[in-house]
Amino acid sequence: MRSAWLALVVLMAPALAAAQRPAARAVARPRPDVFLGYSYTHAGEASLHGWELSGSYPVGSSLRLVADLSGHYGSFAQADLTQATFLVGARRVWAKRRFAPFAEALLGGVRTKTSVPDVSVSDSDTDWGGALGGGLDYRLSGPWAVRAQADLLLLRAEGAWESDPRLSLGIVYRLRR
Amino acid sequence: MKDLLTFLVEEMTGSKEFEIQESEEEGKRAARSDQPGLHPHARRLAPAGGERQSERFLGPQDPRSAKLFNTSELLSGVTPRTAGPRGSAYDAGNGAWLREEELKMHGTRSVLILAVAALALALAACGGNPASPSGMTGGVAVRGVLLGEGAAVGASSVRASSSSGSQITVTVEGNPSLTTTISGNGTFELEGVPAGTFTLTFTKDGVVIGTVTITAGDGVEVKIVVKMEGAVIVLVDLELEDNDDNDDANKTCLIEGGRVGDRIELEGRVTSVTGTSFQMTTEGERAHGTVNVSASGASFKCNGDKGSADCKTSLKAGDKVHVRGTLTSCSLEQASVTATEVKVQKSDDDEDEDDDD
Numbered sequence: 001m002r003s004a005w006l007a008l009v010v011l012m013a014p015a016l017a018a019a020q021r022p023a024a025r026a027v028a029r030p031r032p033d034v035f036l037g038y039s040y041t042h043a044g045e046a047s048l049h050g051w052e053l054s055g056s057y058p059v060g061s062s063l064r065l066v067a068d069l070s071g072h073y074g075s076f077a078q079a080d081l082t083q084a085t086f087l088v089g090a091r092r093v094w095a096k097r098r099f100a101p102f103a104e105a106l107l108g109g110v111r112t113k114t115s116v117p118d119v120s121v122s123d124s125d126t127d128w129g130g131a132l133g134g135g136l137d138y139r140l141s142g143p144w145a146v147r148a149q150a151d152l153l154l155l156r157a158e159g160a161w162e163s164d165p166r167l168s169l170g171i172v173y174r175l176r177r
Numbered sequence: 178m179k180d181l182l183t184f185l186v187e188e189m190t191g192s193k194e195f196e197i198q199e200s201e202e203e204g205k206r207a208a209r210s211d212q213p214g215l216h217p218h219a220r221r222l223a224p225a226g227g228e229r230q231s232e233r234f235l236g237p238q239d240p241r242s243a244k245l246f247n248t249s250e251l252l253s254g255v256t257p258r259t260a261g262p263r264g265s266a267y268d269a270g271n272g273a274w275l276r277e278e279e280l281k282m283h284g285t286r287s288v289l290i291l292a293v294a295a296l297a298l299a300l301a302a303c304g305g306n307p308a309s310p311s312g313m314t315g316g317v318a319v320r321g322v323l324l325g326e327g328a329a330v331g332a333s334s335v336r337a338s339s340s341s342g343s344q345i346t347v348t349v350e351g352n353p354s355l356t357t358t359i360s361g362n363g364t365f366e367l368e369g370v371p372a373g374t375f376t377l378t379f380t381k382d383g384v385v386i387g388t389v390t391i392t393a394g395d396g397v398e399v400k401i402v403v404k405m406e407g408a409v410i411v412l413v414d415l416e417l418e419d420n421d422d423n424d425d426a427n428k429t430c431l432i433e434g435g436r437v438g439d440r441i442e443l444e445g446r447v448t449s450v451t452g453t454s455f456q457m458t459t460e461g462e463r464a465h466g467t468v469n470v471s472a473s474g475a476s477f478k479c480n481g482d483k484g485s486a487d488c489k490t491s492l493k494a495g496d497k498v499h500v501r502g503t504l505t506s507c508s509l510e511q512a513s514v515t516a517t518e519v520k521v522q523k524s525d526d527d528e529d530e531d532d533d534d
Contacts, residue, residue, distance in 0.1 A: 044360025045320065076364050077400040078414055079322040083362060112362045114322055116402050119414050123324040123404075127361065157361030158344045 030058030030093075035147055037170015041072045043083050043112075043153075044164070048072035050083075052149075052168045056091055064091040068106055068131065070166070082113040085153065087131055100145075103134040110155050128156035137172055145172040317370040317393045319377065321347070323363040324404035324413065343382050345410075350376040350388070372397070379403070379410045386410050393417055430507035431466035432459075441504045441514060443468060447496045453489075457498055468512045470500055475516035480523055488521055497522040 032055065039052035050072035056064040068087040075081060089106030110129030115122040133151030140146065149168040154161055323345065347365050349355035352375075359365045367377075372395040379387040387410025393399050402414040419434065435441060445459035445468065453473035459465060472489075479488035492498075502516035 044362040044364035045366040046362065046364050077320045077322045078402055078416055079363075081322075081362060081364070114324060114363055116322070116324075116414060119402070121324060121402070121404070121413060123363075125325060155361040158359075160344055162361045 030061060030064070030095075031143075032057045032175045033145075033172050034175065035149075035168075035170055035172045037147065037149075037168050039070050039072060039166060039168040039170075041070075041083065041153060041166040042164055043072065043081065044076075044162075046074050046076035046081050048074035048081060048083055052166075052170065062093050062095070064093060065089075066091045066104055066106060068108075070168075072166075078118055079114050079116045084111045084113075085109070085129055085131070086111075087129065089131070098139040100137040100139070101134065102137070104131070104151075106131040106151075110153070112155075125157075130154040131166065133166070135168075143174040143176075145174065146170070147172050315369065316395060317372055317375070317391075317397050317399060319347075319365075319367040319370055319391075319399045319401065321365050321399075321401035321403065323359050323365065323410070324402065325363070326405040326407070345379055345381045345386070348378045348380065350378050377401075389415075391415070391417075394419070429509065430504075431509050431512055432464040432468075432504065432507060435464070435504050435507050435512065437504055437507055439504050441502060443500045443514065445498060445500075447492060447494050447498055449494055450492050455492060455498075457500070464512075466510060466512065468500075468514055470498075470502070470514050470516050470519070471505075472500075472516045472519055475500075475502070475519045477519050477521060479521045491523075492519075492521060 035052070035054045035056075037052055039050050041048050041050075050070060052068065052070040054066060054068040056066045058064050066087075066089050068085065068089075070085045072083045073081070085108065087106035087108035089104060089108075091102050091104035093100050093102040107128075107130045109126055111124065111126045113122070113124040131151040131153050133149065135147055135149030137145045137147045147168070147170055149166075151166045151168075152163040153166045154163050156162075345359045347357055347359060347367065349367065349370055352371070355367055355370055357365050357367055370393075372393060374390065374392040376388050376390045378385055379389075386408060387403065389401065389403065389410075389412050391399055391401075396419060398418045400414075400416045400418060401412070403410045404413050430436070432441065432443070443457070443459050443464060444461060445457040447455050447457050448467070449456045454469065454471050457468050457470060459468055477488040477492070479491070499520040499522075500514060500516050501518040502514045504512060505515050506513040
């Protein structure tokens with residue numbers, strides 16, 4: 001996982017560097033958007049499925065403020081697991097025709113809940129968390145777009161940072177300003 | 178992946194029309210500035226059917242122009258014989274001069290391809306986890322959950338793990354290569370543990386804080402729940418699940434997966450009847466052998482006639498039965514079930530007799 005994480009950063013570095021160059025021409029007028037979709041994460045050893053809801057607000061031609069909520073659910077061993085994330089951060093978008101790749105960095109909290117129905121035990125915890133990753137929007141007609149997104153969810157637990165992959169696929173609705 | 182990249186590149190660069198939205202003010206400003214020699218930000222691509230895109234070429238004295246020429250030459254290995262438009266570069270691959278816009282688009286294309294590649298890498302990373310070699314088969318798989326110190330039976334509580342400040346590892350005693358760190362959400366997994374009796378050792382800061390000894394056969398999945406209690410780990414729940422369909426050596430019951438005390442359903446044919454009990458043979462995939470059924474407290478249903486008093490008394494060898502009940506004993510030769518419900522399908526002989534009547 002560490003090597004994949006490193007490779008991701010290395011690959012994204014040229015893209016981030018290129019973003020510093022001035023734009024060659026007028027770009028699409030940025031609009032706030034809302035994303036809702038299916039989401040999967042491999043949290044620890046458990047595969048969890050759920051949803052992701054995020055909204056972004058442009059603060060420049062290509063930079064956006066992002067608020068991100070997600071909920072993932074599943075079971076492992078004899079326990080039912082729930083993981084909820086609430087993150088905020090920034091997103092850099094490279095809009096090009098119908099495609100809009102983006103990279104983002106988010107910080108916030110991760111709440112995990114573990115319950116074992118057989119013995120009626122429940123346990124919950126809230127830790128610092130974050131997300132680093134990116135995705136791709138493909139614009140459909142009107143305000144709609146589809147988005148594929150991949151993040152490394154970061155969780156600060158037991159004095160160490162852990163990273164778990166999160167994949168999301170869903171629809172984007174672009175609001176009018 | 179190659180097809181995807183090709184599609185993406187074609188979609189982004191093989192353009193027939195450009196779909197760029199601008200505010201009205203930006204549009205007007207761009208229209209006013211649609212002439213050579215203006216700032217790049219002021220220029221725009223024309224929408225389909227609209228005005229042509231302006232072409233402002235850099236002068237030969239412009240360092241960017243020289244750089245573009247040099248880069249092109251280096252990459253292609255071909256030096257253009259004649260000078261092209263100002264600010265353009267020669268694309269030896271296509272044998273054409275590229276305008277400034279096209280050159281910048283090439284740069285953007287690289288950025289996008291890198292972004293897509295990063296996505297693909299992240300997707301691929303999901304499959305890799307050295308701590309849990311999912312492809313590993315054989316042995317025992319241990320999957321467990323550690324609950325925090327505050328967790329209590331019958332209550333919901335807040336975990337105190339984040340304050341403890343160090344991670345806990347689980348190791349199979351006597352086999353240090355089989356070790357894993359408990360993840361942030363408390364889950365852990367060990368695969369390929371040798372079958373038999375083994376001890377899981379929980380360690381924190383090099384100090385053993387708990388051990389659990391388990392006996393499991395090959396192909397068994399051990400589901401374990403432990404929790405922190407003070408400075409030690411205690412066992413909360415343990416369940417063994419046999420996932421190996423072909424493991425006949427470990428079978429102790431003629432009914433696959435059958436465990437004494439479990440609810441069970443069986444189908445078979447009656448071989449003999451003694452009072453309120455009968456013996457049946459099962460020949461299905463899940464069970465193959467003789468089963469003694471105690472049916473004193475069972476309800477009987479014959480060919481759709483629920484509760485027929487005659488059904489119970491008319492049960493005889495050869496009838497096909499569907500039995501629901503509890504498995505009370507089981508070996509590889511025989512099993513016993515206390516039935517709660519018996520559905521009887523009378524044998525063909527009986528139906529023939531009925532027809533004769």
